[in-house]
Every structure is written in C-alpha cells, then in structure tokens.
Amino acid sequence: MREEILITVRDNYKIDPTVSAWGWQVIADLFLVGLTAGALIFTALVILSRKEETFAFTAKRLPLIGLISIGMAMSFLFLKLTHKQVFYSFFLAFVPTSVMSWGAWLLQVVILSILLLALQGLRQGFPMLSGPVDKFGIGKWVLDLAEKIKRPVAWLSVVMGVIIAFYTGTLMTSLDARPFANSGLMAPLFLTSGLATAAAVVLLGSKGEIERRVYTYTLFGLLAFKIVLLALVLVNLASGSKVQIEAVQMVFGGEYTQLFWVIFFIPGLLLPLLIEAFGLRGKRSAWMAISPVLVLYGAYMLRQLFVDLGQISGYINYVNTYNPALIDLLRMH
Amino acid sequence: MIRYAMVIDTKLCIGCGDCVVACKTENKVPAGLNRDWVVEATTGTYPNLQTEFRSERCNHCTKPTCLYACPTAATYTWEDTNIVLVDPDRCTGCGACIAACPYDARLVMNEGYVSKCTFCHHRVEKGLDPACVASCPTKCMYFGVLDDPNSTVSRLLATREHKAMYEETGNEPQVYYLT
Numbered sequence: 001m002r003e004e005i006l007i008t009v010r011d012n013y014k015i016d017p018t019v020s021a022w023g024w025q026v027i028a029d030l031f032l033v034g035l036t037a038g039a040l041i042f043t044a045l046v047i048l049s050r051k052e053e054t055f056a057f058t059a060k061r062l063p064l065i066g067l068i069s070i071g072m073a074m075s076f077l078f079l080k081l082t083h084k085q086v087f088y089s090f091f092l093a094f095v096p097t098s099v100m101s102w103g104a105w106l107l108q109v110v111i112l113s114i115l116l117l118a119l120q121g122l123r124q125g126f127p128m129l130s131g132p133v134d135k136f137g138i139g140k141w142v143l144d145l146a147e148k149i150k151r152p153v154a155w156l157s158v159v160m161g162v163i164i165a166f167y168t169g170t171l172m173t174s175l176d177a178r179p180f181a182n183s184g185l186m187a188p189l190f191l192t193s194g195l196a197t198a199a200a201v202v203l204l205g206s207k208g209e210i211e212r213r214v215y216t217y218t219l220f221g222l223l224a225f226k227i228v229l230l231a232l233v234l235v236n237l238a239s240g241s242k243v244q245i246e247a248v249q250m251v252f253g254g255e256y257t258q259l260f261w262v263i264f265f266i267p268g269l270l271l272p273l274l275i276e277a278f279g280l281r282g283k284r285s286a287w288m289a290i291s292p293v294l295v296l297y298g299a300y301m302l303r304q305l306f307v308d309l310g311q312i313s314g315y316i317n318y319v320n321t322y323n324p325a326l327i328d329l330l331r332m333h
Numbered sequence: 334m335i336r337y338a339m340v341i342d343t344k345l346c347i348g349c350g351d352c353v354v355a356c357k358t359e360n361k362v363p364a365g366l367n368r369d370w371v372v373e374a375t376t377g378t379y380p381n382l383q384t385e386f387r388s389e390r391c392n393h394c395t396k397p398t399c400l401y402a403c404p405t406a407a408t409y410t411w412e413d414t415n416i417v418l419v420d421p422d423r424c425t426g427c428g429a430c431i432a433a434c435p436y437d438a439r440l441v442m443n444e445g446y447v448s449k450c451t452f453c454h455h456r457v458e459k460g461l462d463p464a465c466v467a468s469c470p471t472k473c474m475y476f477g478v479l480d481d482p483n484s485t486v487s488r489l490l491a492t493r494e495h496k497a498m499y500e501e502t503g504n505e506p507q508v509y510y511l512t
Contacts, residue, residue, distance in 0.1 A: 003375045007386075008350040010370040012440040014428070019437060021428030082426030083445035089405035089423045100429045101404035176398060176502065177435035241501070315435045315499045318372060 006318045019178075019311040025080035030168045030303040031197070032073035033107075034190060036114055037168075038198025039066030040161030043117050044154035055214070057206035060125030063117035065201055070111055099174040103167050110164045113157045119146035120153070165191035172306055179247040181310030183236045189229040189302075196222040197299045200292035203284075216279040219295065223273040230269070230302075247313035256309060264305055268298020335414045336395060337452060338479040339466065340486045340495070341388055342511040345473035348373055348386035352465035352474065356390075359453060359464035366440050368450040369465055385512070388465065388474065391438040391450040392498060392506030393417050402433035407446075411454045415507055418454065421446040435502045452476070479507065 014021045039062045046052055052059035081087055095101040122130040122143060133139035146153075169190030172181035199219040206212050237248035251260035275291035348371050356362060356369045369390035377383050395415045400408045407423035408430055410416060419430075424446040431439045431447065439449045453463035457476075461467065466474040477484035482491075489495075490509060497506045 005373045005375075006370055007348050007373045008353045008367070008371045010367045012366055014441050015431065015437050015439065019431060021431035021441075026428075080427070081445075082428075082441055083421070083424055084426075086405075086423060087425050089407065089425050092423070093404075093406040095401075095404055095406050097401035098404040098429065100402065100427060104404055174402065175432045177433055311432065314437065315502065316437045 004318050010318075019314065022307050022311060023080065024304075025076040027300065027303045027307050028076045029073045029080070030171075030190070030307070031300045032069040032076070033110075033168050034165055034194030034299060034303075035197045035201065036066040036070040036073070036110065037161045037165035037191070037194040038196070039063055039069070039201075040110070040114055040117065040157040040164075041195060042198050042202070043121075044157035044161065047117075047120075047150055047154040048158070054208065055211045056124070056208055057211060058202055060121035061205060062198065062202060063114055063121055064126060065205075066114045066198075067111075067118040070107070070114055074107070074111075099167065099171045103164075103171065106160070106164055106167060109156075110160050113153060113160050116146050116149070116153045117157055119143055120150040123147075161194075162191060165194040168194070172310060175310065177314055178310035179241070179243040180237065180250065180313040181306045182244065183233045183240075185229055185233045185236055186306070189226065189233055192222055192226045192229055193299050193302055196226060196295055200295035200299075203292040204289065212284055216276060216284060219292070220273065220276040220280060223269060223276060223295070227269055227273065230265075243313065243315060247309070250309055250313065256305075260305060264298065264301040267294055268301050272298065334395065334410075335412075336479040336507060337393065337414055337416055337457070338477065338486045338490075338507045338509060339390075339393075339452070339463070340475040340489050340509045340511060342473040342475075342489075342493075343385040343387060344511065345471045346371075346386040346388060347471055349470060351468050351470055352388045355464040355468035356450070359456075360451070363443055366442070366448075368440065368448070385510075387510055389436075389438075389498070390465070390508065391417060391434075391452075392436055392504065392508045393450075393452055394504035394506050396503060396505045398433040398435070398502075398504055399430035399439065402429040404429055411451075416452045416454050416457070417449070418451055419447055419449060421448075435499055435504065436506070 010016055042058050043063045046055040046059045078084065078087060090104040094105060119142060130143060133143060166187040169187035173184055173186045176182055196219060199215050199222060202215045203212060203219065234248055237244045250256045272291040272294040275288055279288055350371055353367060353369055353371060360368060362368055369388060372387045372389055373384060374387060375382055375384045393415050397417050400410065400417055404427060405423045405425055407420045409418060409420065411418050426441065426445045426447060439447050442448045456463060462476045466476045475485045475489060477486040479486055481487060489511060493511045495509045495511050497509050500506065
C-alpha cells in the first residue's frame with residue numbers, strides 16, 4: 001500500500017480536497033463558444049454556397065443566436081475571474097505558450113465575425129430588430145455594409161469557427177497536469193460537439209422542410225462521429241501514461257462510471273443518435289424535438305465532465321481528512 | 334539561468350510543521366491558506382511499513398507549466414533564476430496556472446489573485462535562506478545554487494540518494510528529497 005497523508009493543515013480555496021479552479025462559468029463558456037463556432041461555420045457555408053433562401057434560418061437567424069451565445073460566454077468568463085479588477089491584463093500581453101492568451105485574442109476576431117454575420121441577416125431574419133436600426137443613417141449604413149461584405153466575412157468565419165472550436169478543446173489538452181482532459185483528440189471532439197450543438201439549435205428553430213431534413217442527416221452524422229471521437233479519446237487515455245490510465249478508470253468502474261455512462265453518454269449522445277436515425281427515414285415527427293434538446297444537454301455535460309474530471313484527476317492524491325479505511329489498507333496483502 | 338534548489342533530508346525531518354508556521358509568519362499568509370505543507374507518506378504492508386515526512390511547496394520548476402499557461406504574463410521568473418513568482422497586479426484569477434500545476438502548489442488569496450511559495454526571494458536577495466529552511470529545528474532543509482558545484486545542495490545531491498516529485502511531468506522540479 002501507499003498512503004500519503006497531509007499532517008499539517010492544507011485547505012487552500014479551490015485547491016483542496018481536489019482542484020476546482022474552473023467551475024460552471026468555464027463549462028458554460030466552453031459550451032456557448034462551441035455553439036458560436038458551429039453557428040459561424042454553418043452560416044458561412046450557406047452563404048458561400050448561395051443557399052440562403054433554402055437555409056433561411058441558418059443564414060439569417062442562427063448568427064444572432066451565435067452572437068448572443070458568445071456575449072453570454074464572455075460574461076460568464078468575466079464572472080469566473082476571481083481578481084476581476086485587472087481583467088484587462090488579458091489584452092496587455094500576448095503569451096505564445098498560453099492557449100488562453102491565444103483564445104483571448106482570437107475571440108475578438110470571432111466576435112467581429114459573428115457580429116457581421118448577424119447584421120447581414122438582421123433585415124430578413126429579425127425585421128422587428130432591423131426596423132429601428134434602419135431608421136438611423138449610421139445603422140442603415142452598417143446593415144448595408146454587412147450585407148455587401150458577407151462573402152469575405154463568410155470565408156473568415158469558416159476559418160475562425162474551426163479555430164475557435166479547436167481552441168476550446170486545445171485549452172483542455174494543453175493541461176498536462178490534468179490527465180483526464182489531456183488527449184490530443186479533444187480539439188476535433190469539441191469541434192464536432194460545437195457543430196452538433198449549432199445543428200440542434202437549427203432543428204429547434206427552423207421551419208423549412210429541406211433545411212430540417214438536411215440538418216437531420218447532418219446531426220446524425222455529427223453525433224455518430226462524436227461517439228467515435230469520444231471512444232478514441234477514452235482509448236487514447238487508456239493507452240497513455242500511468243496517470244492517464246488511472247484517470248480513465250474513473251469512468252470504467254470508478255467513482256464516476258454511472259455519471260459518465262448513465263447521466264451523460266446514454267441520454268446525451270446515444271439516445272439522440274437513435275432518435276435522429278428515425279428522422280433519416282423521412283418526416284420529422286413532433287416528438288423528435290426532444291432529440292436536439294438532448295444534444296444540447298449532452299454537449300454541456302461533455303464539457304462538464306471533462307472540466308470536472310480533468311481537475312479531479314492529477315498527480316497529487318493526498319488524504320487530508322481522517323480515513324477510517326487506513327487500518328485495512330495497512331493490513332492489505 | 335541561475336538554478337536555486339531546496340534539498341530536504343527525509344531521514345532527519347520529523348514532520349513538526351515548523352516550516353509551515355515560519356512561512357505563514359514570514360509571508361503573512363492568511364489563516365486557512367498555506368504555501369507549504371508536510372506530507373506523511375507510508376508505504377509497505379504491516380508490520381513492514383516505512384514512513385517518510387516531506388515538507389512540500391512549489392517546486393520552482395525550470396520548465397514551469399504554470400508560467401507557460403498564464404495568459405497575462407502575471408507569472409514570471411525572478412531575475413534570471415528559476416524562482417517563479419506571481420504579480421498580483423496582472424493576475425486575473427483565471428485559474429489557468431492552477432490547472433497547469435501538477436503539484437497543486439498554488440493558492441487563491443482572499444483578494445482573488447493567485448499566490449504561491451516564492452522561495453522567500455526577498456530573503457534570498459539579502460543572502461538569507463528561505464524562512465522555512467532557517468527555522469527548521471532538525472536542520473533537515475538546505476537551500477542554495479544548484480549550478481555551484483561547491484554549494485551544500487550540490488554536494489548533498491552528488492553524494493546522497495535523492496528524488497524529486499513526479500519528475501515524469503517534465504517540469505524539472507527543483508525541490509529534492511534525500512532518501
């Protein structure tokens with residue numbers, strides 16, 4: 001046996017008994033940024049393929065949802081900071097080795113991209129909002145400009161959508177000290193998840209028959225790919241270093257097995273995949289609206305699990321409370 | 334880079350916790366927070382058990398992942414050494430360094446910024462040992478420049494069996510334990 005006990009007090013806030021520096025704010029941020037990334041990519045692809053009439057919701061409404069998402073994400077991130085008065089420090093330096101520093105700067109371009117995409121769709125997507133804007137000279141000029149430059153913005157948006165979704169995964173991957181989140185496949189997994197999230201929003205909001213049918217196929221494909229990527233992440237961890245193997249055991253017979261498989265995997269991934277499989281055969285029934293809701297739930301839970309289990313896993317495993325099992329451990333052969 | 338190192342003789346450490354008290358006093362660490370701590374590690378099977386006491390703190394790694402992860406450059410190294418410090422005026426409390434440290438050696442101050450062991454660099458620049466080293470009643474702790482072959486720390490590491498914590502991280506920790 002090996003037992004390591006803290007014999008002087010150590011109860012550091014957000015460190016003990018396990019690291020919990022990143023809470024719901026970061027999880028929500030990763031989820032919402034993923035949604036924005038998906039919105040950027042889908043909207044841009046529709047604009048570039050000149051299918052805005054067929055995919056009206058994606059082209060005209062989705063980007064505003066993305067803009068609201070990124071606004072909320074930034075607000076949550078600000079709420080997370082424990083030393084808010086110097087939040088501007090993010091923009092006083094660029095640290096090439098810090099993934100979060102890259103994110104701070106890249107998000108500025110993402111915000112600009114999704115803002116311009118939202119503005120180009122405002123007149124047709126949300127006429128009640130564009131009406132008051134159009135009454136002002138500068139407002140009309142901005143909306144005209146956004147519509148005029150939508151194709152170059154779409155090209156930028158595809159690139160930024162992929163990069164920012166990769167960023168959310170890479171942020172996790174970069175933390176070698178957190179073995180559960182330390183897989184090189186996190187970036188494509190979070191990109192796929194972000195796209196699935198945006199596709200789910202379209203299925204919830206769109207009334208276009210063709211649009212809904214195409215997104216049914218898209219969501220099915222994305223969910224299937226997401227399951228494959230998730231399996232590969234787990235295989236990657238299970239064949240990794242000692243701490244990675246110990247970390248992945250948390251969901252294979254360990255303390256978080258039920259949470260991972262019963263609370264996350266089945267309702268958040270497997271069930272919507274099966275429901276979407278029904279949709280592949282033709283018409284989407286009303287009851288199938290549960291599927292995109294489950295996809296959103298699954299995307300949030302995916303991030304919750306990787307952030308939380310990532311922080312729980314690590315190199316340090318000190319017991320800093322009385323452990324009644326110690327005597328048994330000492331006698332264990 | 335001048336490499337400062339701490340060497341702790343686990344054969345002499347009795348786990349009294351004086352180093353912890355000295356640190357809190359010297360650095361005015363608030364109640365409920367700790368920059369250093371003592372671990373009692375027991376290995377083996379009863380009745381053949383071995384116990385070692387380790388006074389632990391930030392390892393002042395020469396490849397500090399916390400410094401690499403900090404998005405605002407609030408984490409930096411003191412002059413041209415491996416002593417890792419945090420500038421409270423730049424630290425946003427984003428938690429990236431906490432997540433990046435494999436030793437869980439950082440702490441969040443009541444004001445919100447992140448803090449950690451500084452190897453008492455304010456004492457080191459005056460030629461003094463860190464407070465924990467200076468206060469150790471069993472004289473089991475040593476501090477010095479690792480690159481100087483005549484320093485006590487270099488001689489101890491050259492002549493005694495030793496280990497550093499979780500060297501597989503690749504962080505190159507600079508707190509060594511004589512075993």
